[in-house]
Amino acid sequence: MSTVPNSASGTTDTGPWLVAGLGNPGPQYAGNRHNVGFMVADLLAGRMGGTFKAHKSRAQVLEGRVGAPGPGSHRVVLAKPMTFMNLSGGPVTALSTFYKVPADRIVVVHDELDIGFGALRLKKGGGDNGHNGLKSLTSSLGKDYCRVRFGVGRPPGRMDVAAYVLRDFSAAERKELDYLVDRAADAVEALITSGLERAQSTYNS
Template sequence: MTTNTGGGGLVPEGPWLIVGLGNPGPQYAGNRHNVGFLVADLLAERMGGRFKAHRSRAEVCEGRVGTPGVSSRRVVLAKPMSFMNVSGGPVTALRDFFKVPVARMVVVHDELDIGYGALRLKLGGGDNGHNGLKSITKSLGPDYHRVRFGVGRPPGRMAVADFVLRDFSGAERKELDYFVDRAADSVESLIADGLERAQSTYNS
């Protein structure tokens, strides 16, 4: 994809930055809080790429999504290797390194206030108590795209922190691959088709 410079020349369009949120380390890999990592991993697999350590304190995979040719888009997938509540540092470093405007950033994260597996795509807004979003917004402002992946509310009196830092239940895992696949589809649609079309298809 190219854009006109106004002087008759064409320059390559800059990349999108797609950030999957989670906590680093094998002990967190299956947690509800790490669903952003799961979606990023699937997108990397679809691109035929592999994550590599980056000086921004993140793992990064570069490639293209969408139909090969005019409609494909260059993307940088990233998984911050800081803990969730300080994600803003690595994300800001990635933004600066790859020169990505906030309007071309997508953050994929777990969301308590929608049912398990449901998706909500949006641009801007508050952090709803999510520490990863809170850190990113503090660093970059709120005007980035979000793909909110529903994990539901904790049962009974279970603390929110305990709930999101536990693995998906056995019943949830039976459908997890399908929901992660759908979330990855929604990211690709957001980039290729725009927010409104992606919302009409995936906001459930």
Template sequence: MDVTTPAGTPAANAPWLVVGLGNPGTEYAMNRHNVGFMVVELLAGRIGGKFKRAGKAQAQVVEGRLGAPGPGSRRVILAKPMSFMNLSGGPVNALRDFYKVPVAGIVAIHDELDIDYGVLRLKLGGGDNGHNGLKSMTKAMGPDYHRVRFGIGRPPGRMQVADFVLKDFSSTERKELDYFVDRAADAVEALVTEGLERAQSSYNS
């Protein structure tokens, strides 16, 4: 049985599984759809880790602790599913089982069309809003995991959504991308060390 606090936060001794959603391969690296990968890669750098294959799971992981050294820091497994986006649920569920993470201890970092570029929204549970990575995760384990939603805005003109998310960030967007990715990483760290409500208060812009 998953053990969580009444607020939906994992118990102090339970690890967090922080999943960046994206597509594997260098050709996708700077796509809007891969912003989740960008955030977990930055977090891995903060804890001094390098991604490695996670046993039989189709994913790469880094294990470490987030937060200031001491009792307030939390054990985390940072993960990048190595399946394509619409199959993310399988690798995430395998990692969940292997590391014995409660569902409420999973954080999915993903691009969000219905939020302006660079704006963040943190929440627990909810629908998938047409996002194939979330749809796959929810099918595999239910909806009651945390989400860090990174706004990418809507496609311009008549551009199809699939084309928009699989294009690289524009040159204008890239001027601020590092700042927004850094801020999203800060939000993840606040979520796992301080809880959802305090993180929402600081980062739901």
């Protein structure tokens, strides 16, 4: 089996990455700001040319590869937890155990209130900033997973945060959303193929 250096860690790339897009299951949540992680995961699945299948971990899963064909490609397990957001840690932890993926090879894609709409921040570790999905993940995995944070901005006026993230993107936001989700998917692929620091230099905006 061919191995290639992993620029993020200096180790050889012999195991898979786990990419988890966060959201809530069910059509009534599909367009919500809180579901942008699912949107990015769905786009990545299309690029990988596969379809999600149910897994015993209570997640939808697709196994594939990203990167140039040959030794430069990387095995990826793409997942959408089918629990509600505040229980995301259970399925992701089960998948990391099943596929033997360490925390530093887990990439979580999620909405982020403290970043303007469509801006991206890639990071490793950190707090949960009140995000229930991240709270659940960190309690199960620790903090050492990577995050692709997709900005949704703060709610206007005195709108409740929970109500805001469980609303669909606005009509104005939807005009840009496809492009921004595509860019977030590019950022996930860059993190895996080029390492966190190089991906940050390109996509942190």
